[in-house]
Amino acid sequence: MSYIKKYIDDNKDRFLDELFGLIRIPSISSLSEHKPDMVKCAEYWRDQMLKAGADKAEVMPTDGHPVVYGEKIIDPKAPTVLVYAHYDVMPVDPIEEWKSQPFEPVIRDGKIFARGADDDKGQGFMHAKAFELMVKTKTLPCNVKFMIEGEEEMGSPNLGKWLDQHKEMLKADVILVSDTSLLGKDEPSITTGLRGLAYVEVEVTGPNRDLHSGLFGGAVANPANILAKMIASLHDENNHITIPGFYDDVLEVNPTERAEMNKAPFSLDEYKKALDIKEVWGEKGFTTLERVGIRPTLDVNGIWGGYIGEGAKTVLPSKASAKISMRLVPNQDHNKIAKLFQKHFEAIAPSYVKVKVTPLHGGQGYVAPTNTPAYQAASKAMEETFGKKPIPYRSGGSIPIISTFEEKLGLKSILMGFGLESDAIHSPNENYQLEMFFKGIETIPLFYKYFSEMAR
Amino acid sequence: MSYIKKYIDDNKDRFLDELFGLIRIPSISSLSEHKPDMVKCAEYWRDQMLKAGADKAEVMPTDGHPVVYGEKIIDPKAPTVLVYAHYDVMPVDPIEEWKSQPFEPVIRDGKIFARGADDDKGQGFMHAKAFELMVKTKTLPCNVKFMIEGEEEMGSPNLGKWLDQHKEMLKADVILVSDTSLLGKDEPSITTGLRGLAYVEVEVTGPNRDLHSGLFGGAVANPANILAKMIASLHDENNHITIPGFYDDVLEVNPTERAEMNKAPFSLDEYKKALDIKEVWGEKGFTTLERVGIRPTLDVNGIWGGYIGEGAKTVLPSKASAKISMRLVPNQDHNKIAKLFQKHFEAIAPSYVKVKVTPLHGGQGYVAPTNTPAYQAASKAMEETFGKKPIPYRSGGSIPIISTFEEKLGLKSILMGFGLESDAIHSPNENYQLEMFFKGIETIPLFYKYFSEMAR
Numbered sequence: 024m025s026y027i028k029k030y031i032d033d034n035k036d037r038f039l040d041e042l043f044g045l046i047r048i049p050s051i052s053s054l055s056e057h058k059p060d061m062v063k064c065a066e067y068w069r070d071q072m073l074k075a076g077a078d079k080a081e082v083m084p085t086d087g088h089p090v091v092y093g094e095k096i097i098d099p100k101a102p103t104v105l106v107y108a109h110y111d112v113m114p115v116d117p118i119e120e121w122k123s124q125p126f127e128p129v130i131r132d133g134k135i136f137a138r139g140a141d142d143d144k145g146q147g148f149m150h151a152k153a154f155e156l157m158v159k160t161k162t163l164p165c166n167v168k169f170m171i172e173g174e175e176e177m178g179s180p181n182l183g184k185w186l187d188q189h190k191e192m193l194k195a196d197v198i199l200v201s202d203t204s205l206l207g208k209d210e211p212s213i214t215t216g217l218r219g220l221a222y223v224e225v226e227v228t229g230p231n232r233d234l235h236s237g238l239f240g241g242a243v244a245n246p247a248n249i250l251a252k253m254i255a256s257l258h259d260e261n262n263h264i265t266i267p268g269f270y271d272d273v274l275e276v277n278p279t280e281r282a283e284m285n286k287a288p289f290s291l292d293e294y295k296k297a298l299d300i301k302e303v304w305g306e307k308g309f310t311t312l313e314r315v316g317i318r319p320t321l322d323v324n325g326i327w328g329g330y331i332g333e334g335a336k337t338v339l340p341s342k343a344s345a346k347i348s349m350r351l352v353p354n355q356d357h358n359k360i361a362k363l364f365q366k367h368f369e370a371i372a373p374s375y376v377k378v379k380v381t382p383l384h385g386g387q388g389y390v391a392p393t394n395t396p397a398y399q400a401a402s403k404a405m406e407e408t409f410g411k412k413p414i415p416y417r418s419g420g421s422i423p424i425i426s427t428f429e430e431k432l433g434l435k436s437i438l439m440g441f442g443l444e445s446d447a448i449h450s451p452n453e454n455y456q457l458e459m460f461f462k463g464i465e466t467i468p469l470f471y472k473y474f475s476e477m478a479r
Numbered sequence: 480m481s482y483i484k485k486y487i488d489d490n491k492d493r494f495l496d497e498l499f500g501l502i503r504i505p506s507i508s509s510l511s512e513h514k515p516d517m518v519k520c521a522e523y524w525r526d527q528m529l530k531a532g533a534d535k536a537e538v539m540p541t542d543g544h545p546v547v548y549g550e551k552i553i554d555p556k557a558p559t560v561l562v563y564a565h566y567d568v569m570p571v572d573p574i575e576e577w578k579s580q581p582f583e584p585v586i587r588d589g590k591i592f593a594r595g596a597d598d599d600k601g602q603g604f605m606h607a608k609a610f611e612l613m614v615k616t617k618t619l620p621c622n623v624k625f626m627i628e629g630e631e632e633m634g635s636p637n638l639g640k641w642l643d644q645h646k647e648m649l650k651a652d653v654i655l656v657s658d659t660s661l662l663g664k665d666e667p668s669i670t671t672g673l674r675g676l677a678y679v680e681v682e683v684t685g686p687n688r689d690l691h692s693g694l695f696g697g698a699v700a701n702p703a704n705i706l707a708k709m710i711a712s713l714h715d716e717n718n719h720i721t722i723p724g725f726y727d728d729v730l731e732v733n734p735t736e737r738a739e740m741n742k743a744p745f746s747l748d749e750y751k752k753a754l755d756i757k758e759v760w761g762e763k764g765f766t767t768l769e770r771v772g773i774r775p776t777l778d779v780n781g782i783w784g785g786y787i788g789e790g791a792k793t794v795l796p797s798k799a800s801a802k803i804s805m806r807l808v809p810n811q812d813h814n815k816i817a818k819l820f821q822k823h824f825e826a827i828a829p830s831y832v833k834v835k836v837t838p839l840h841g842g843q844g845y846v847a848p849t850n851t852p853a854y855q856a857a858s859k860a861m862e863e864t865f866g867k868k869p870i871p872y873r874s875g876g877s878i879p880i881i882s883t884f885e886e887k888l889g890l891k892s893i894l895m896g897f898g899l900e901s902d903a904i905h906s907p908n909e910n911y912q913l914e915m916f917f918k919g920i921e922t923i924p925l926f927y928k929y930f931s932e933m934a935r
Contacts, residue, residue, distance in 0.1 A: 053790030114788055117689075204694070218693060222791045231755035231908040232571075237674060237876030238660070240806050241776030242767045244760035247801075248710060248779050255711035258704070299687035301676045302831040303699035320697030322703050324794050329781035330802060334509030334633060335678045335839040337804055337877075338780050338905055345703075346786060348793055349694050353816055355586060375758040414557040420693030421793075449794055450689040 027465055030156045038464070039135075039457075041071060042128075042148045043131045045110070046137045052088055052111035052177050055249065061088040061173050064110045068171050069093065071151050076158030077169070083189075087181040088173030093194070095158070096166045102478040103166040104471060105195035105434065106154075107424070108147030108202065109175035112139040113449045120451035127205050134454040143449035145155045145202040145455040146441060146463065147171065153467035164475035168195055172424070175202075178222065178384025179424040186431040196478055198428055199395040199470065201463060203418055203440030208456070210288050211409040213401055214438035216316070216417030217425055219351030219388035221361040222324075225368060226344045226379045227253070233329075234339040244375035247328040247343040253371055253378075254345060257321055261307035264349075266367045284317070287309055287416055297445075315389045315419030319360075320350045346383070350421060357385030366469075386423015391435055396477035401439045404469035408462055439470065483921055486612045494920070495591075495913075497527060498604045501566070502593045505582045508544055508567035517544040517629050520566045524627050525549065527607050532614030533625070539645075542628030543637040547633050548767070551614070552622045558934040559622040560927060561651035562610075563891065564603030564658065565631035568595040569905045576907035590910040598904035601911040602657040602919065603627060609923035619922065620931035624651055628880070631658075634678065634840025635880040642887040650934075652934055653853040655882055655926065657919060659874055659896030663696060664912070666744050667865040669857055670894035672873030673881055675807030675844035677817040678780075681824060682800045682835045683709070686934070689785075690795040700831035703784040703799040709827055709834075710801060713777055717763035720777050720805075722823045728811045732773045740773070741766055743872060748843070753901075771855070771875030775816075776806045806877060813841030813879075842879015844910045847891055852933035860925035864918055895926065 031038070051057045065082045072080035072093035080093030090109065096103075115125040115138050123129045127139035135145060150169070157163035168191065174184050186193065203214040224438035229246035230239070259265050276284075289312055295303065299315065305314040314320070328343025330336035349360055365380040372378040393415050405413045418438075425436050441463040447453045487494075506520040521538045526551035528536035535807040536549030544567065553558075571581040571594050579585045584593035590603060606625070613619035626649065628638050642649065659670040685702040686695070715721050732740075745768055751759065761770040770776070785798025786792035805816055821836040828834040846867045848854065849871050861869045874894075881892050903909045 114792055234802060235905045236778045236780055237806055240778045241763050242759055242770040245778045247782045251707040251710035254707035300831055303698055304831045305698050314698040318697055322692045322696045322701045322795055324692055324792060325785035325787045326703045327783045327787040331783040332780045336570055336780060339778055348692060350693055375756055375760045394730055448693045
């Protein structure tokens with residue numbers, strides 16, 4: 024047994040105990056009532072870094088929730104790995120669909136069930152434990168810096184400014200992130216592309232108050248019906264998005280690369296079966312893998328208006344609202360897209376309603392090269408622990424901050440995630456496989472080892 | 480001063496105290512948590528009837544919330560007025576828009592503000608007090624029976640069976656109801672038509688769980704987008720309803736009657752100003768008064784799906800739902816329309832989602848003749864208290880039980896309501912003008928008087 028496996032084996036239970044302590048803090052960044060939990064969670068991370076062997080670690084203020092920064096410098100001339108993770112999590116609605124309490128982690132069928140079990144407490148914490156392992160076994164081959172933020176699930180609105188203020192402190196050779204998924208448990212992969220995101224909230228107002236639907240129905244525009252009509256018009260019959268200019272900056276992917284992409288292990292039948300759907304849906308002319316990998320999309324993330332309680336209420340609502348997000352491909356600018364959306368949505372609003380469009384957050388897409396020492400080191404590390412060379416692939420998800428890192432710090436990121444599609448991140452019953460948690464802790468020291476060798 | 484006005488004047492404050500006691504019981508029939516309040520409210524009504532002078536009064540069970548029945552028989556050969564009202568009220572959402580607590584009545588600007596202040600506690604209670612007035616002043620000219628139900632706002636699902644069981648007990652010459660509005664404070668009117676109602680709930684299911692909108696968006700049908708598209712398709716470009724067969728049974732109203740209807744006092748400018756809308760909306764080829772008076776309509780009463788909390792959550796929801804109601808005109812059958820809706824909604828559902836349609840409740844429309852002694856008595860009574868002959872008019876609202884009364888008991892109803900459009904029934908800040916409450920108590924004994932004279 025290698026020293027890595029032995030250390031993990033000797034400390035397994037404690038690793039889980041410590042992770043569970045982190046998970047138990049309900050650090051939902053988007054709900055203001057959880058502000059005290061955000062500080063508590065940041066302090067927990069700081070204490071863990073110090074315990075693991077950091078030279079220093081501190082909770083640093085931003086204009087929003089704080090960032091935890093820690094470091095261990097073994098030699099100013101050695102390469103430096105900057106680890107990024109986030110300690111904030113998504114809200115837990117719909118709470119009634121959870122089989123156990125979201126902030127009380129339980130292990131069932133070899134999986135940890137809890138909000139944040141994977142995204143990104145489970146995956147982030149692997150780095151704390153891999154770091155401890157390297158320190159305690161005296162095998163840390165390079166310098167390490169940690170920045171653990173608390174606003175990733177809100178689109179990292181304040182991290183850019185913090186990066187600007189601490190460029191010197193954050194100097195490094197590569198950024199290492201575990202916040203993505205593998206193609207499968209036995210299909211190791213490294214994420215080389217991410218979609219950008221433009222997220223807006225829209226509100227359609229009809230009459231100045233809720234009305235009786237009998238006395239006014241049919242004579243006054245119903246904002247819920249109008250909102251439905253406006254949303255419906257955002258896709259044409261081929262499921263293309265109808266916002267003028269929306270596709271202008273999309274770079275077409277050449278046929279060779281598309282063919283390559285479609286070779287990834289993927290079964291449409293299993294996909295449909297896993298989701299219990301009869302048919303997939305999407306933009307005409309593209310495969311399912313292409314639709315999430317290389318095409319921009321538009322989805323309603325939430326819609327509400329009028330009476331939504333038990334039974335029947337005959338109301339013609341005053342307002343109806345929706346949260347709408349667009350996933351963008353590299354070269355589409357999220358600010359430009361949010362503006363195009365706003366302009367279009369206002370333009371299609373009929374005269375009998377008022378509309379308000381509020382951009383909530385956004386981020387640029389990202390593409391990573393595979394010919395760098397960092398990618399090669401990650402590939403080699405994973406090949407060693409999985410017994411199989413990982414596949415580079417473009418994910419449909421977004422981590423807006425990754426492109427900001429490149430812009431502000433001039434650094435590329437290695438997206439070496441250990442999640443699985445079945446982890447239900449952002450959903451009820453989020454979970455993380457114990458096997459993947461420990462596989463991550465095992466793989467990370469190997470990355471450090473090969474990266475230090477190659478980058479010197 | 481007449482004996483009527485004097486009695487009201489002498490007892491004003493007590494009348495309000497007793498009404499406020501009724502209002503303070505939160506009898507929301509559609510929310511199961513209020514079941515105990517329903518019984519409490521029924522008992523309050525029973526006690527009030529006995530106090531006012533009823534020979535007997537009791538709370539009678541149904542398969543749902545109970546009915547309160549009371550009577551005073553002065554002479555088996557005299558005519559009998561059967562009073563109908565309801566003690567249940569609508570839910571109070573959105574609660575944050577109320578300026579005072581919905582179940583703590585307060586008087587501001589000469590109006591009682593509370594849920595049920597008008598609909599139908601304020602209007603219903605006028606009958607208890609008018610009855611008391613006639614008993615105490617020894618002027619009751621005929622027999623009186625009361626049936627006060629607790630499920631009107633749910634569409635009276637159990638009253639039909641109760642009527643069948645008590646046909647003998649309920650024998651009467653006319654039904655008197657105050658649950659409608661006047662055209663204006665100084666524009667007395669009697670409602671001679673009501674729209675029917677078919678109310679359904681629809682649920683669209685896509686994937687079997689909420690998904691991450693980045694990893695799945697664009698590749699899996701989003702039920703919120705699909706629901707929007709389905710709802711949007713229910714009206715065509717002329718705002719006609721697209722459900723096949725929907726208009727088949729609609730009786731066209733002849734041009735003379737339409738011209739007559741459009742002579743009712745109505746200012747489109749004031750209507751738009753009062754609602755703060757730039758334009759009205761509706762079916763092409765009809766005026767606003769026609770749209771609510773003689774045309775069937777379809778409205779979304781509530782819509783919900785996905786994440787509707789604070790901030791942004793990138794979820795592709797598993798389900799999206801809506802409550803949809805159709806107002807029907809006389810001769811349209813609500814059961815047939817609910818079936819047509821269901822068939823159509825299922826037919827237009829694309830293969831990548833599942834839909835479920837649940838009929839919630841319904842009722843037939845109603846038209847009342849104006850050449851009956853009861854109508855003439857109501858007209859004469861109102862003319863005396865308002866100084867102006869009331870206008871017969873067709874309301875856009877629905878009181879499903881009115882057509883059931885005709886079917887089960889063979890009785891027409893006189894819809895002599897004293898509400899105003901500005902009373903905001905079913906909305907936040909529901910209110911009832913004190914002046915109208917007392918005007919009702921003043922008018923009702925006159926109706927009894929003239930009706931007894933004419934019907935003998």
